[in-house]
Amino acid sequence: MANSPSGETVIQRVDRVLGAFTSRTRRLTAAQVAKRADLPPSTAHRLCAELARCGWLDREGDAFVVGTRLWELSTRSAPESSLASVATPFMQDVQAALGHHIHLGRVEGGEVLFLQRLSERGAREISSAVAERLPLHVSAVGLVLLAWMDEAERASYLAELAASGTHPPQGSVENLEAVLQTARSAGHVVQTGNIEHDRTAIAVPVKGAQGSVVAALGAVLDRTAGPVDPGATVQVLRAASHGIERTLREETARERVAG
Amino acid sequence: MANSPSGETVIQRVDRVLGAFTSRTRRLTAAQVAKRADLPPSTAHRLCAELARCGWLDREGDAFVVGTRLWELSTRSAPESSLASVATPFMQDVQAALGHHIHLGRVEGGEVLFLQRLSERGAREISSAVAERLPLHVSAVGLVLLAWMDEAERASYLAELAASGTHPPQGSVENLEAVLQTARSAGHVVQTGNIEHDRTAIAVPVKGAQGSVVAALGAVLDRTAGPVDPGATVQVLRAASHGIERTLREETARERVAG
Numbered sequence: 001m002a003n004s005p006s007g008e009t010v011i012q013r014v015d016r017v018l019g020a021f022t023s024r025t026r027r028l029t030a031a032q033v034a035k036r037a038d039l040p041p042s043t044a045h046r047l048c049a050e051l052a053r054c055g056w057l058d059r060e061g062d063a064f065v066v067g068t069r070l071w072e073l074s075t076r077s078a079p080e081s082s083l084a085s086v087a088t089p090f091m092q093d094v095q096a097a098l099g100h101h102i103h104l105g106r107v108e109g110g111e112v113l114f115l116q117r118l119s120e121r122g123a124r125e126i127s128s129a130v131a132e133r134l135p136l137h138v139s140a141v142g143l144v145l146l147a148w149m150d151e152a153e154r155a156s157y158l159a160e161l162a163a164s165g166t167h168p169p170q171g172s173v174e175n176l177e178a179v180l181q182t183a184r185s186a187g188h189v190v191q192t193g194n195i196e197h198d199r200t201a202i203a204v205p206v207k208g209a210q211g212s213v214v215a216a217l218g219a220v221l222d223r224t225a226g227p228v229d230p231g232a233t234v235q236v237l238r239a240a241s242h243g244i245e246r247t248l249r250e251e252t253a254r255e256r257v258a259g
Numbered sequence: 260m261a262n263s264p265s266g267e268t269v270i271q272r273v274d275r276v277l278g279a280f281t282s283r284t285r286r287l288t289a290a291q292v293a294k295r296a297d298l299p300p301s302t303a304h305r306l307c308a309e310l311a312r313c314g315w316l317d318r319e320g321d322a323f324v325v326g327t328r329l330w331e332l333s334t335r336s337a338p339e340s341s342l343a344s345v346a347t348p349f350m351q352d353v354q355a356a357l358g359h360h361i362h363l364g365r366v367e368g369g370e371v372l373f374l375q376r377l378s379e380r381g382a383r384e385i386s387s388a389v390a391e392r393l394p395l396h397v398s399a400v401g402l403v404l405l406a407w408m409d410e411a412e413r414a415s416y417l418a419e420l421a422a423s424g425t426h427p428p429q430g431s432v433e434n435l436e437a438v439l440q441t442a443r444s445a446g447h448v449v450q451t452g453n454i455e456h457d458r459t460a461i462a463v464p465v466k467g468a469q470g471s472v473v474a475a476l477g478a479v480l481d482r483t484a485g486p487v488d489p490g491a492t493v494q495v496l497r498a499a500s501h502g503i504e505r506t507l508r509e510e511t512a513r514e515r516v517a518g
Contacts, residue, residue, distance in 0.1 A: 010269040015313050015328070021336035054274050058338075068367055069274070070329075071337040075390035077280035078330040079317075085389070089380040096355050108327055121348040121502070130344070131334035243380070 013039065017047050018056070021066050023129055029063045083215060084116040084130075086247050087206070090240040091118050094219065097236050101220040103128045104206070105141040107149065110157060112142040115215070126220050127195060137161060137168045137176055140189045140201035144216035147183035148205050154180070169194040188237070190230045192223075200228045204237045207245050209252035217241050272298065276306050277315070280325050282388055288322045342474060343375040343389075345506050346465070349499040350377050353478065356495050360479040362387045363465070364400040366408065369416060371401040374474070385479050386454060396420060396427045396435055399448045399460035403475035406442040407464050413439070428453040447496070449489045451482075459487045463496045466504050468511035476500050 020028055020036035028036070034044035048064050051057040055069030075081050087104050095102045095118040102119075105112040111133040119126075127134060128141070136142035136157065146154060162173045169191075170176040183189045192200045203218030217237055221228045279287055279295035287295070293303035307323050310316040314328030334340050346363050354361045354377040361378075364371040370392040378385075386393060387400070395401035395416065405413060421432045428450070429435040442448045451459045462477030476496055480487045 009309060011273060011309055011313055011315070014270060014273075015315070015332070018332045021332075023335045023341075026336045026338065026341065050268060050270055054270055056270070056274070066333055066337040068337070068339060068372065070333045071339045072372065072390045073274070073277040073280075074325055074329045074333045075339075076282045076388070077285045078325040078327070079285065080327060080330045080334075081389065082282075082285065089378055092351060092354060092377060093380065095351060113327065113331065118351060119348055121352065129335070130340065131331045 013037075013043065013047060014051065014056075017044065017051065018066065018070070023132065027060055027063045027065050033064070080113075080115050080131075083248075086251065087116055087215070087217070087244045088118070090243040090247075091116060091217070093243075094118075094217075094236055094240045095120070098219050098221070098233060099123070100222055100225070101126050101128070102218070103141060103220070104215055104217050105134075105139075105145065106215040107136070107145045108133070111135055112139060112145060112216075114141075124222055126199070128220070137170070138194055139218070140191045140194075140203035140220075141216040141218040143179060143183060143189040143191065144203040144205050144218070145213070147180040147189065148213035188234045190234075198223045200230070202230055202233045202237065204234065204241050206241045207248075209249045214248075215244075217244070272296075272302065272306060273310065273315075276303065276310065277325065277329070280323075282391065286319055286322045286324050292323070339372075339374050339390075342507075345510065346375055346474070346476070346503045347377070349502040349506075350375060350476070352502075353377075353476075353495055353499045354379070357478055357480070357492060358382070359481055359484070360385050360387070361477070362400060362479070363474055363476050364393075364398075364404065365474040366395070366404045367392070370394055371398060371404060371475075373400075383481055385458070387479070396429070397453055398477070399450045399453075399462035399479075400475040400477040402438060402442060402448040402450065403462040403464050403477070404472070406439040406448065407472035447493045449493075457482045459489070461489055461492045461496065463493065463500050465500045466507075468508045473507075474503075476503070 016037040016039060017033055020033045030045040030048040031041060033048055034041040037044060048057055052059055052064060055067045057064040058067040091102050091104060099120045100123055101117060103114055103117040105114045113133050114128045114130055117128060117130055134142055136146045158173055158177065168176045170179050188204045190202050200221045200223055201218055203216045205213040206215040206217050208214035217240060219233055219237060275296040275298060276292055279292045289304040289307040290300060292307055293300040296303060307316055311318055311323060314326045316323040317326040350361050350363065358379045359382055360376060362373055362376040364373045372392050373387045373389055376387060376389055393401055395405045417432055427435045429438050447463045449461050459480045459482055460477055462475045464472040465474040465476050467473035476499060478492055478496060
């Protein structure tokens with residue numbers, strides 16, 4: 001299977017095939033893959049069949065789902081899994097204390113990429129599923145990441161946002177900058193109603209072994225389920241964030257000794 | 260990039276490159292990839308560079324790690340993530356009640372593949388990390404999966420085990436068969452010291468919407484940390500397993516309505 005007439009490599013076309021599958025479209029026929037990936041049907045059929053032979057897709061009736069082999073290959077060794085697995089026990093403590101949704105995200109391509117989420121049973125769904133993304137200026141986790149971003153990168157993000165004509169939930173880019181300034185001096189973000197009017201989202205930064213912010217830890221609290229105490233929530237999140245930071249430093253020290 | 264002289268497709272060679280990365284070897288140079296994947300160094304260098312261009316590998320200094328793009332592609336849509344995300348809130352309840360390690364696995368290629376794990380902070384490490392595998396007859400989760408497996412498949416697994424001359428932790432294949440028989444009548448497995456002498460592992464089956472066993476939910480309890488009450492543990496695991504089963508049935512019913 002050589003490069004396509006368009007000069008795309010096999011890997012690029014496979015990337016488009018796999019990109020057609022999402023959390024809402026987990027099961028697709030080869031014809032649906034062709035449409036969503038914008039590939040000729042014959043190419044999509046051939047690639048799906050070959051991916052199924054390697055276990056990168058699995059057959060489910062006349063359709064395909066992302067394969068166990070691909071999930072294993074990426075999950076067991078990805079740095080995302082490693083950060084999530086350090087954070088999860090601390091997130092469980094937070095979840096036990098606060099209930100609702102607790103999630104962890106980091107910057108990826110100018111967005112928040114969610115690495116882990118723990119939710120109370122029966123909690124109303126939110127948009128930050130694991131491996132999903134949201135714009136930085138929308139969620140509390142994203143605002144923390146934006147507030148602690150390198151200054152030049154932040155300026156360029158805000159300039160692009162202003163140029164795009166998007167109205168951020170804070171009302172204007174100036175208000176958004178004020179929110180980021182407050183976040184940096186307070187050490188956390190509290191936002192109500194950015195995504196849904198009856199939710200309050202609170203987030204704090206998580207620093208890596210080198211001292212820079214590598215992730216943000218947040219709670220999304222449902223105000224219809226009871227009163228929200230932002231001060232107490234920040235304290236609980238901070239305690240967990242410190243625990244994650246300490247573990248990351250210990251792991252780095254151990255790796256240094258082992259390496 | 261056409262098929263190799265050996266007739267391997269690009270996808271097969273990429274699979275070998277990605278397979279070189281594990282939870283213990285998350286960071287590899289192209290030369291190390293070549294050695295572990297048994298590829299010519301020039302092929303490994305070229306493939307690593309191309310994978311890095313698509314975000315399937317990320318560069319870290321002079322080495323590579325599994326890329327964020329690949330993790331996202333597989334995590335957001337894999338059926339593994341979907342089952343784990345249904346089970347996680349119930350696993351959190353179990354973890355809060357029992358402490359220690361709580362994990363969920365299913366059969367994959369005659370082994371247990373672990374889909375999710377929640378661990379108490381500071382708990383001694385165990386071998387069932389997410390996306391890692393263990394032989395079916397070793398862990399309690401595996402024994403549950405083996406006990407509820409289709410009879411012909413189980414017979415062939417046991418025949419292979421006997422033929423391989425492996426001594427199962429139960430002492431003999433006959434004893435193992437007796438353990439599986441007991442598991443089926445009791446509805447759970449309790450095993451002490453199969454992997455480590457001072458741990459007790461307890462597991463129960465989880466049925467899918469169609470009524471067949473799709474996974475097993477287990478606890479790995481550290482006997483050095485305090486007394487273990489198998490009866491109470493089984494009850495807690497069963498309650499969670501019923502909750503997972505109910506949610507899977509509800510989801511299937513919802514999908515049927517939506518579809």
